[in-house]
Amino acid sequence: MIKIENITKIYSNQAGDFLALENVSLNVDKGDIYGVIGLSGAGKSTLVRCINLLERPTEGKVYIDGEEITAMGEDQLRKTRQSLGMIFQDFNLLMQRSVTDNIRFPLEIAKVNKKDAENRVAELLELVGLQDKANSYPAQLSGGQKQRVAIARALANHPKVLLCDEATSALDPVTTLSILKLLKDINEKLGVTIIIITHEMKVVETICNKVAVIESAKIVKDGWTKDIIHHFGEV
Numbered sequence: 754m755i756k757i758e759n760i761t762k763i764y765s766n767q768a769g770d771f772l773a774l775e776n777v778s779l780n781v782d783k784g785d786i787y788g789v790i791g792l793s794g795a796g797k798s799t800l801v802r803c804i805n806l807l808e809r810p811t812e813g814k815v816y817i818d819g820e821e822i823t824a825m826g827e828d829q830l831r832k833t834r835q836s837l838g839m840i841f842q843d844f845n846l847l848m849q850r851s852v853t854d855n856i857r858f859p860l861e862i863a864k865v866n867k868k869d870a871e872n873r874v875a876e877l878l879e880l881v882g883l884q885d886k887a888n889s890y891p892a893q894l895s896g897g898q899k900q901r902v903a904i905a906r907a908l909a910n911h912p913k914v915l916l917c918d919e920a921t922s923a924l925d926p927v928t929t930l931s932i933l934k935l936l937k938d939i940n941e942k943l944g945v946t947i948i949i950i951t952h953e954m955k956v957v958e959t960i961c962n963k964v965a966v967i968e969s970a971k972i973v974k975d976g977w978t979k980d981i982i983h984h985f986g987e988v
């Protein structure tokens with residue numbers, strides 16, 4: 754479903770070149786909840802941002818469903834990005850818009866008609882359990898509720914893949930578990946493939962079937978979570 758082939762990412766600025774990813778390859782199958790774990794600065798965010806080309810890899814290829822997105826033009830890329838939802842540590846909600854309007858936003862961009870958008874927002878509010886907060890504003894929500902809004906918004910256009918960049922890192926342990934449970938439900942009920950970037954082994958143990966360990970720009974180990982846990986314990 755997602756194939757990353759020999760990706761290298763070099764950030765270049767006045768200070769010089771910085772190698773953030775070195776020859777990274779990864780295969781994510783449909784239905785996986787795939788964890789990418791590593792210490793701060795290892796390259797995790799860079800890797801996930803290379804999957805939807807928020808960052809362009811300096812070298813290497815990315816395939817989604819067999820199509821090479823690193824070779825796509827802007828129009829095709831814009832369409833393909835609709836099949837890749839993303840959520841972030843700091844939620845990235847539109848603070849001046851209500852919960853409903855945040856969730857509706859990607860539907861407006863995709864030019865979904867008003868009635869269908871209304872129905873879809875109602876469905877999503879139910880999915881994430883926020884029907885009673887439909888008219889609230891982000892500032893009136895807890896961290897867990899904000900992340901639920903972000904998840905609903907990311908799912909609005911029926912993506913095949915959900916990319917989660919440290920999505921639970923700002924949350925307490927109990928709220929983290931409730932968000933992880935929601936992600937697992939989404940994976941099981943909607944068949945959405947999930948990639949989770951985290952620095953917490955607990956997150957990987959709780960929901961990831963597979964995991965890659967990233968250290969200093971390289972994947973040093975990847976495979977079934979149960980086989981990898983022992984390795985990470987030694988890091």
Ligand SMILES: Nc1ncnc2c1ncn2[C@@H]1O[C@H](COP(=O)(O)OP(=O)(O)OP(=O)(O)O)[C@@H](O)[C@H]1O
Pocket residue numbers: 764765766771772773791792793794795796797798799800952
């Ligand atoms: N735009 C940029 N320009 C230069 N260097 C960058 C840029 N973005 C990231 N880096 C560097 O690349 C390395 C990898 O960053 P990245 O954000 O991918 O790491 P990470 O594993 O996600 O870390 P964290 O868990 O702290 O977010 C870091 O050393 C970072 O300083």
